[in-house]
Amino acid sequence: MKFAVIQFPGSNCDQDCLAAINGIRGAQARYVWHKDRSLDHFDAIVLPGGFSYGDYLRTGAIARFSPIMQSVIAFANAGGKVLGVCNGFQILCESHLLPGALLRNAHQQFSCKNIFVKDGDGDVFKLPVAHGDGRFYADEKTLDALELNNQVLLRYCTADGTVTGEANPNGAARNIAGICNVERNIFGMMPHPERACTPQLGNTDGREVLRKLFESVPEFAAS
Amino acid sequence: MKVIVTPKSSVLDPQGAAVRDAMQHLGMPEVRSVRIGKYLEIELDGDGAELEPRLHQLCRDLLSNPVIEDYQIQSEGDRS
Numbered sequence: 001m002k003f004a005v006i007q008f009p010g011s012n013c014d015q016d017c018l019a020a021i022n023g024i025r026g027a028q029a030r031y032v033w034h035k036d037r038s039l040d041h042f043d044a045i046v047l048p049g050g051f052s053y054g055d056y057l058r059t060g061a062i063a064r065f066s067p068i069m070q071s072v073i074a075f076a077n078a079g080g081k082v083l084g085v086c087n088g089f090q091i092l093c094e095s096h097l098l099p100g101a102l103l104r105n106a107h108q109q110f111s112c113k114n115i116f117v118k119d120g121d122g123d124v125f126k127l128p129v130a131h132g133d134g135r136f137y138a139d140e141k142t143l144d145a146l147e148l149n150n151q152v153l154l155r156y157c158t159a160d161g162t163v164t165g166e167a168n169p170n171g172a173a174r175n176i177a178g179i180c181n182v183e184r185n186i187f188g189m190m191p192h193p194e195r196a197c198t199p200q201l202g203n204t205d206g207r208e209v210l211r212k213l214f215e216s217v218p219e220f221a222a223s
Numbered sequence: 224m225k226v227i228v229t230p231k232s233s234v235l236d237p238q239g240a241a242v243r244d245a246m247q248h249l250g251m252p253e254v255r256s257v258r259i260g261k262y263l264e265i266e267l268d269g270d271g272a273e274l275e276p277r278l279h280q281l282c283r284d285l286l287s288n289p290v291i292e293d294y295q296i297q298s299e300g301d302r303s
Contacts (some may be wrong), residue, residue: 045256057285057286058288061285061288062285065285092286093290099290100290101288101291103234103291104237104238105234106235108236108237108238108241109238124255137234137235137291138290139233171235171237
């Protein structure tokens with residue numbers, strides 16, 4: 001399964017994304033520069049974390065209009081799988097490929113630590129977060145719709161899977177750490193699964209998070 | 224032209240709250256609320272009235288995020 005890892009000026013998690021995906025059996029990742037236009041021959045796209053365009057104006061606001069994004073939007077609208085991690089999630093929200101927005105952390109500090117998230121199956125994963133603007137926001141109507149449609153992929157929780165305010169590193173609405181679109185082909189998450197894929201670093205929970213996201217793709221399952 | 228971008232009233236503004244607290248500590252306890260936005264000064268060639276519709280579009284697409292922000296355009300009195 002071929003992944004494109006998009007590089008914007010200021011992206012800094014692209015190498016970790018590439019390495020993490022290349023470490024998954026059957027998956028291969030290649031970089032695509034933000035000024036390229038073609039995404040032919042790719043099965044999935046990753047928008048990595050970082051500080052695209054210096055987070056100028058708003059995080060992800062300018063990256064949204066990079067030339068490659070026209071192709072990313074077309075790819076996503078045609079049903080292709082797109083994952084945005086951290087800054088990538090911010091870019092997906094600014095592009096309106098995902099609803100809501102990511103705001104400055106409620107406590108006004110950059111949060112850089114391990115946290116726990118729970119997915120829809122109740123599985124708990126330990127993942128690092130590293131963000132200043134990770135607070136997911138949407139109006140009540142949108143939040144209700146996200147929950148009704150099972151679009152909340154990951155919620156911040158304690159190590160034993162309890163969703164509490166204390167477990168929320170940034171004040172995100174309803175402890176939301178990651179969401180998908182209604183059609184379930186576009187995913188965004190603030191925590192960094194690509195930073196939890198290396199045994200030598202002591203945490204490989206990210207591998208399972210990535211595997212579960214893409215396992216429904218035939219090319220992935222076939223490998 | 225000047226553009227002012229402000230957080231929507233439904234959005235929590237912890238930065239504004241921190242500034243409010245600081246103002247209260249600095250001798251102005253009467254401050255009830257502070258909300259912080261952005262101010263942009265944009266110099267344009269051409270007729271402001273003709274450009275305004277396109278500027279509105281750019282305000283919606285780029286200069287503000289309508290999910291979380293409101294914007295207003297203030298025209299200058301004269302333009303040379």
